[in-house]
Amino acid sequence: MSVWRTPGGGRIDRTQRRKFRFDGRDYQGVAGDTLASALLANGVHLVGRSFKYHRPRGLLSAGAEEPNGLVTVRRDAARVTPNLRATQVELYEGLDALSQNRWPSLQFDVGRINDWLSPLFPAGFYYKTFMWPKGAWKSLYEPVIRRAAGLGVAPTEPDPDRYAQCYAHCDVLVAGGGAAGLAAALAAADEGARVILCDEQNEFGGALLSDPQATINGAGGQAWVDQALAELSANPRVTLLARTTAFGYFPHNLLGLNERLTDHLSAPPAGRARERLWQVRARSVVLATGAIERPVVFPGNDRPGILLAGAARTFLNRYGVRVGTRAVLVTAGDDAYQAALDLHAAGVSIAAVADLRPQAEGALPTAARRAGIEVLTSATVLGTLGGLRVNEIVLGELDGTGGVRRKRTVRCDAVLMSGGYTPSVHLFSQSRGKLAWNEPLQAFLPDRSAERERSVGACRGIYDLAGVIDDGFAAGAEAASGRSGRRRSVSAHSAGGDGSAFLGAVPLAGASSDKSFVDWQHDVTVKDLLLATREGFRSIEHVKRFTTTGMATDQGKTSNLNALSIVAGALEVPIPQVGLTSFRMPYTPTTFGSFAGASRGDLFDPVRKTPMHDWAATEGAVFEDVGLWKRARYFPRGGEGMHEAVARECLAVRSACGIFDASTLGKIEVVGADAAEFLNRLYVNNWSNLAVGRCRYGILCREDGFVYDDGVVARLAPDRFHVTTTTGGAARVLAMMEDYRQTEWPELAVWLASTTEQWAVIAVQGPKSRDLLQGLVEDIDIGAAALPHMSVAHGRICGVPGMVMRVSFSGELGFEVNVPADYGLGVWRAIHARGEKDITPYGTETMHVLRAEKGYIIVGQDTDGTVTPDDAGLAWAIGKSKADFVGKRSLQRASMHAPMRKQLVGLKSRDGRTILEEGAQVAEIPGQKPPMRLIGHVSSSYYSACLAHPIALALVAGGRARMGTTLYVPMPGGDIEVEVVPPVFYDPSGARIHA
Amino acid sequence: MLLISCPYCGDRPEIEFTYGGQAHLVRPADPSALDDQQWAEYLYMRTNTKGVHAERWRHARGCGRFFNALRDTTTDRFAATYKIGAARPDPAASEPTPGTAR
Amino acid sequence: MLEPLARIPPAFSSTSWMNPLPPATRLLFFADRAARAAAAGAFPMPVTEEACRAHADGARACLWLGPDEYLLLAPAEPGAARVQAALTAAVGPLPHALVDISHRQVAFEIHGPLAAQILNGACALDLDPAGFPVGMCTRTALAKADVVLWRTEVHRFHVEVWRSFSPYVTALLTEIAGALPAAH
Numbered sequence A: 001m002s003v004w005r006t007p008g009g010g011r012i013d014r015t016q017r018r019k020f021r022f023d024g025r026d027y028q029g030v031a032g033d034t035l036a037s038a039l040l041a042n043g044v045h046l047v048g049r050s051f052k053y054h055r056p057r058g059l060l061s062a063g064a065e066e067p068n069g070l071v072t073v074r075r076d077a078a079r080v081t082p083n084l085r086a087t088q089v090e091l092y093e094g095l096d097a098l099s100q101n102r103w104p105s106l107q108f109d110v111g112r113i114n115d116w117l118s119p120l121f122p123a124g125f126y127y128k129t130f131m132w133p134k135g136a137w138k139s140l141y142e143p144v145i146r147r148a149a150g151l152g153v154a155p156t157e158p159d160p161d162r163y164a165q166c167y168a169h170c171d172v173l174v175a176g177g178g179a180a181g182l183a184a185a186l187a188a189a190d191e192g193a194r195v196i197l198c199d200e201q202n203e204f205g206g207a208l209l210s211d212p213q214a215t216i217n218g219a220g221g222q223a224w225v226d227q228a229l230a231e232l233s234a235n236p237r238v239t240l241l242a243r244t245t246a247f248g249y250f251p252h253n254l255l256g257l258n259e260r261l262t263d264h265l266s267a268p269p270a271g272r273a274r275e276r277l278w279q280v281r282a283r284s285v286v287l288a289t290g291a292i293e294r295p296v297v298f299p300g301n302d303r304p305g306i307l308l309a310g311a312a313r314t315f316l317n318r319y320g321v322r323v324g325t326r327a328v329l330v331t332a333g334d335d336a337y338q339a340a341l342d343l344h345a346a347g348v349s350i351a352a353v354a355d356l357r358p359q360a361e362g363a364l365p366t367a368a369r370r371a372g373i374e375v376l377t378s379a380t381v382l383g384t385l386g387g388l389r390v391n392e393i394v395l396g397e398l399d400g401t402g403g404v405r406r407k408r409t410v411r412c413d414a415v416l417m418s419g420g421y422t423p424s425v426h427l428f429s430q431s432r433g434k435l436a437w438n439e440p441l442q443a444f445l446p447d448r449s450a451e452r453e454r455s456v457g458a459c460r461g462i463y464d465l466a467g468v469i470d471d472g473f474a475a476g477a478e479a480a481s482g483r484s485g486r487r488r489s490v491s492a493h494s495a496g497g498d499g500s501a502f503l504g505a506v507p508l509a510g511a512s513s514d515k516s517f518v519d520w521q522h523d524v525t526v527k528d529l530l531l532a533t534r535e536g537f538r539s540i541e542h543v544k545r546f547t548t549t550g551m552a553t554d555q556g557k558t559s560n561l562n563a564l565s566i567v568a569g570a571l572e573v574p575i576p577q578v579g580l581t582s583f584r585m586p587y588t589p590t591t592f593g594s595f596a597g598a599s600r601g602d603l604f605d606p607v608r609k610t611p612m613h614d615w616a617a618t619e620g621a622v623f624e625d626v627g628l629w630k631r632a633r634y635f636p637r638g639g640e641g642m643h644e645a646v647a648r649e650c651l652a653v654r655s656a657c658g659i660f661d662a663s664t665l666g667k668i669e670v671v672g673a674d675a676a677e678f679l680n681r682l683y684v685n686n687w688s689n690l691a692v693g694r695c696r697y698g699i700l701c702r703e704d705g706f707v708y709d710d711g712v713v714a715r716l717a718p719d720r721f722h723v724t725t726t727t728g729g730a731a732r733v734l735a736m737m738e739d740y741r742q743t744e745w746p747e748l749a750v751w752l753a754s755t756t757e758q759w760a761v762i763a764v765q766g767p768k769s770r771d772l773l774q775g776l777v778e779d780i781d782i783g784a785a786a787l788p789h790m791s792v793a794h795g796r797i798c799g800v801p802g803m804v805m806r807v808s809f810s811g812e813l814g815f816e817v818n819v820p821a822d823y824g825l826g827v828w829r830a831i832h833a834r835g836e837k838d839i840t841p842y843g844t845e846t847m848h849v850l851r852a853e854k855g856y857i858i859v860g861q862d863t864d865g866t867v868t869p870d871d872a873g874l875a876w877a878i879g880k881s882k883a884d885f886v887g888k889r890s891l892q893r894a895s896m897h898a899p900m901r902k903q904l905v906g907l908k909s910r911d912g913r914t915i916l917e918e919g920a921q922v923a924e925i926p927g928q929k930p931p932m933r934l935i936g937h938v939s940s941s942y943y944s945a946c947l948a949h950p951i952a953l954a955l956v957a958g959g960r961a962r963m964g965t966t967l968y969v970p971m972p973g974g975d976i977e978v979e980v981v982p983p984v985f986y987d988p989s990g991a992r993i994h995a
Numbered sequence B: 001m002l003l004i005s006c007p008y009c010g011d012r013p014e015i016e017f018t019y020g021g022q023a024h025l026v027r028p029a030d031p032s033a034l035d036d037q038q039w040a041e042y043l044y045m046r047t048n049t050k051g052v053h054a055e056r057w058r059h060a061r062g063c064g065r066f067f068n069a070l071r072d073t074t075t076d077r078f079a080a081t082y083k084i085g086a087a088r089p090d091p092a093a094s095e096p097t098p099g100t101a102r
Numbered sequence C: 001m002l003e004p005l006a007r008i009p010p011a012f013s014s015t016s017w018m019n020p021l022p023p024a025t026r027l028l029f030f031a032d033r034a035a036r037a038a039a040a041g042a043f044p045m046p047v048t049e050e051a052c053r054a055h056a057d058g059a060r061a062c063l064w065l066g067p068d069e070y071l072l073l074a075p076a077e078p079g080a081a082r083v084q085a086a087l088t089a090a091v092g093p094l095p096h097a098l099v100d101i102s103h104r105q106v107a108f109e110i111h112g113p114l115a116a117q118i119l120n121g122a123c124a125l126d127l128d129p130a131g132f133p134v135g136m137c138t139r140t141a142l143a144k145a146d147v148v149l150w151r152t153e154v155h156r157f158h159v160e161v162w163r164s165f166s167p168y169v170t171a172l173l174t175e176i177a178g179a180l181p182a183a184h
């Protein structure tokens, strides 16, 4: 054991050694250590370099608020976690940690030059400096700043760990497992409530874990904690979550908890989740988040070895580590004397206590004097000295007239400081609760709750142990039952609780040439804050952004109130008037993995496959994503690329027969006596005159008159329509229909059901399709007379009950066979087998080419939310006799008929071979230089194998009046000349479709 | 994630709902009788309430029903949820959701 | 007549806590109150008026999905047409609608003492038996998929999911179950 480790006591097991590595050097700690306590036990105080000035830094705290001791922990190349607080990293055998923000080494850091150059780097430096020349920002300033900025380095490999998530509900969620939280959980459990108690640390107990003087009911505080935990863990309605940070408080009592499951293990079991994200909806919330000790702002207050008094006490009592051999305490309250007394008792010499108050006559100062410790009152700190560790502190006694009476340099290797406590109101504030300034405690305390929530104990300014526990009991019972029943009480005592506080910089801090730090993590000094006020910033929100105080990963846990006080002092206004910045989630940095949970890789999104998917996969189809669906795009043969395959598939459909999986098409069954009336009101078409057994191409507009979706609608019965939608539009069309049905026309007897997945849809298209299907269908006459284009019939297909629609999106004679989904693959196989050499499976790419040859639009590709039916050349579909339909009134506006609206046209490259780029712009005048006058854009473009030239659809201003004219598609290589032609390139008479 | 009370199913998490914009807008019985200005008012003009706002929600991943809600846009508190067709309730008369002063 | 083809439902791998349910007849039944009352004898079971509740009788069940929307479950044979005919006859001209969705979705069960915990890995509802008792059913979300969740026993849930989402849902639940402490 080292000289720094005490011989006994604390929550560590000295018999269990733990080897670990820090910055490549091997050390030894013991079970129960944090990385911070283990480093201190090895005499290592220097743990990092500061963000801006690269000053050497040591541990400031022993907990979540730690601004300096940020480390990267690595298990292997992929398991690298930056920005962990060494005070929260539990030591395990083989732990490998690296300090951050230094180059080349902690002991010698080149960036330290920033500290000497610091007059050049005042607050707002970046805003003011890198303004000129303009081009230098991108090429020079930004890359340099980016390299210098930031904390830690993100791992470059994918995170191999597993992250779990769960939802949970409870009557009472208690955040924080110190005395107050334990008491609240006990009292809530007494009421029979479902309770979740979480604490960010590895064990419950909070401050009691490092307070050997505490007594509860005549026994030690730890005994009470043990008893409480035994009781709680025996209760099946109580869930205890250690190593679990309540990091976010969301509306309506939803809290986010991050449970760390394996980070403390030397060898996490394979497959075990590393973290679990809990989303807890609580009927009531009890916040028992404690308080954080405030540092004292004095010149040179950031040297390694200078730390919070409570932290020194925690390191000693909980971890059995002395933070030095000779310490000075700088305090403004009584509580911190206990730290000095504890260290003194453990053999650390206390060189002096510098008490900022004029008097210190309480029990603890008295005890300190009795122990032979020198107590200086009316003291101030004029500076500190030391390279990589503090070795001297310069104290002064205030003479009462703004000067210093006696100046003294005290040799020391540790300085403990305490400016009182800042209640941790982060979660309360996140819940949108209102804070109120408490003048005696010099702190913001929870005032008005926004949620069903209560703050208890130190986080609402109650510091004495008996009061804290009582507060917890009362709040726990009330949170559980709504009544203020009190079944429990304790007698308790601990050293602390006087609540005295000090804010801002010590007197005469400004006289020193050394920096007085307010925000350790972002290197913000008193001078920076004063500069901000001189520059005219008045609100703390603005000061914060100008100086970046409180904007680091610690969110200013140790700095906010001191900053506020300094700004208020400079502005000569009361603190509440300066305001308080918002607290945001997460309370401490949280891994991305925990937010992602299982939503990664194959489980990132559902992958929807049709009943025939596996067949297509076996045939070597190349798939494309359409929404969540996988659709076969083309079926390459031999060494075919996409263009060859698509050309072959197109020719096969046009000359013989193709088979296509159209199952993803959206399908909505519209049923009820008023079904036709309902569709009349929604779609632009007239449905009353559609006979049973017939189909019609329908267009759905939004109320603003623009095309929203399209699809074939079949009338299956007088009161039943089978409406198809685009693949991507299925859900939103159904939602729109439901909206009108429920909220505008509830009087109609009509209901809607999605049947997209009920049916497998097999499109059989091509001149040979009828012959092929003959013999596979029963009770259906698919002859030209019985089943003309745009009609539907029920019957059996391959023995399976289904329906055959004679529809075509290819321009050929075609059918769409609909069978219940479980039969889809079987029927597909049967049709494919029957087709033998005459049938060719084709994919979405061929489908696109075939439809473009016919000038059929794809909503969302050839329309963009500003296209009317008439713009798309579909005015013929509008039921002219209808008094109203969704969008009709908008279409009546004069501007909707303006001749120069963009209209759908075809484009043919004049050279007969250039394939236009989809999205390319169209110009009337050639040879323009930017900014060009552009009159439209290309919406679809393909090479047409059966026409042996490229084709394109475009939306062009006044396009229909431009037939035969030449337009220009400007590209980087020059203009492409195109001829405006009708959008129907193939079989304009429609003879083939009616075959 | 808000907790929203569906008038049919009770309290449900926000992920089950879709938002439907301002409530109590009724589609004109005869849009053709409106001039362009009046139609534009119906189509585009919405309030931007700071405070209690009557708005539509749909329990899309639950019972599928649209319903109306009074929500305070500054606090996200729901003063009431009520079925389509019902009159807008008096927010003062209904019990506000969470929050007890302490 | 052609030989009828075999049904090929989506592939499904069972686990100790999850098993597929056989194909079934599924009908969406939309009806106003009068039509619901008239249908009661024909299905044959009462159509519940209580929100989010299911009636079950052997292999048949009637699940409340919305105030005028029900999911009717029956054995796969003799099929939807038969059920449909019986209901149509009973309800007559009263406003209603029936839609066959037998193939639209598939069903599986999650069972065992961890059932609720596994589901809560992806489902945001409170599945405590006090808040979600046996007999309760509802459409809800399992992560990025919509399902109908029906508690048939304290430790048994019936899950209906659109067929193309079933691989996602079952894989997700398997991942969730694998990460539970009890799995290690």
Ligand SMILES: [Zn+2]
Pocket (backbone or CB within 6 Å): B006, B007, B008, B009, B010, B059, B062, B063, B064, B065
């Ligand atoms: Zn609902």
